[in-house]
Amino acid sequence: MPTISMFYGIVVMMFYKDNKQHNLPHIHVRYQDAKAVISIPDGELIEGELPRKQLRLTQAWIEIHADELMADWDLAIIGEPIYKIDPLK
Secondary structure, X not given: OOEEEEEOOEEEEOOOOOOXXXXXXXXXXXXXXXXXXXXXXXXXXXXXXXXXXXXXXXHHHHHHOHHHHHHHHHXXXXXXXXXXXXXXX
16 A cells, blocks of 8 residues: 555555545554544545644645645546655645
8 A cells, every 4th residue: 555645643544456445545544642534625534533733734745735635536446556645845
């Protein structure tokens, strides 16, 4: 599972060919021991949990990079290499 970005201790990843389990565009996020799956289109928490502050930071990052995330998603579901995305600054 490639890491596409890291910021403030938050690691953002995207699995290849991962459109069956959650059935919508999403990212996997880790922060310390917490893990979550977050929807790309709306930033909603699908599964798991993150501390409130880290969830808000991730949602802001998703909003800023929505087009890039969707482009990576389109590549990932067909098994193509995906691109790194700038961290939240």
